[in-house]
Amino acid sequence: MSTRRLARPGTALLHRLREPAPPQAERCAFCGQGVPPSHRHLVDTEEQTLTCVCTACGLLFRRPGAAGGRYRHVPDRHLAETGHRIDEQAWASLGIPVGTAFLFRNSRQDRLVLLYPGPGGATESEPDEAAWRSALGGSRLAAALEPDVEALLLRRTDTGIHCLLVPIDTCYELVGRLRRCWKGFDGGAEARAELDTFFARLAGRARPLGEDGPR
């Protein structure tokens, strides 16, 4: 009596292909090389999209005006500001209906863009430019913001309104993380825990304004 093992590579392949595809290794959009999970991004200002880029190709786009200015390298700096705070009154004037939002300047359209994370991804809202100017008027962080590639990430908690200057891809990473765990109207406990973890990590990376090194 013996055990006969049955090799059915064809059937096994078809069953494997019926499973959801494993996450694809991300590739540099310019040279096609595989990139590590911690790769950098460029903002395609024409398409308003983020593009994955390898270190070598990324360097080519760091010079201002490279590729006619269409692709802009996303910097790596995370900045916090100690002097300026947005108070509750100013927050109320901004008309942000949720606790977390990010704001960046679109250079092509020369306007501010305000986005909130939510269950369907990022929701865009028309910001009141005058209200923002007065709320951020004295903020050196807002003045340091690079258009298209950096955002002001705002979060309102029991301890006040926190504002960080972060790379724009960090904001979209947050949107993706929250989308996966969002439940109900306000996101639920899991989304709040995800937010806490994410902001704690960002706060750890953030340097006070004025101490940032080369980008």
Add this chain to the structure above:
Amino acid sequence: MTAEQTGQRVQEALDRLEGLDGDGAGRQAGEQLARDLMDFYHDGLARIVAALPGPALAALLDDPAVAGLLVLHELHPEDTGARIARALAALPEPVELVGFDPATGTVRLRRTRGGCGCSEEDVEAVLACHAPEVTSTVFERAPQLLQIGTRPDTPAGAAR
């Protein structure tokens, strides 16, 4: 064509795609193509199976082409045990199911008659079609009659 034969042809095509470029993008694209087509067919097939009257579907289950497709798409109405029984019933010679262990995928079988109607490969082929969960087979031999002689054929120690 059975699921196994189809899968092997897809594998050969994927291997050729992989040979065309060095970085595996061709293979990934090929796999995606197969996934997308299977997903498309799956959605339609699921609706057809749901709409078919029970007897109409049951009448199709002995057809290896239909059974293989439904099993691949997890649309087959029967559990593994019933499908193993269905596979064995398709053989020209009675083969008895002793047991199936889902954890190891091993099926234990016994031939109830010492006939020569089908080979072990034939048994495995019908199992492959109807019950691909079976990954190994054990054939138990029916007890054989012993020849009782007055002495062993070979004297003890003669083999040395």
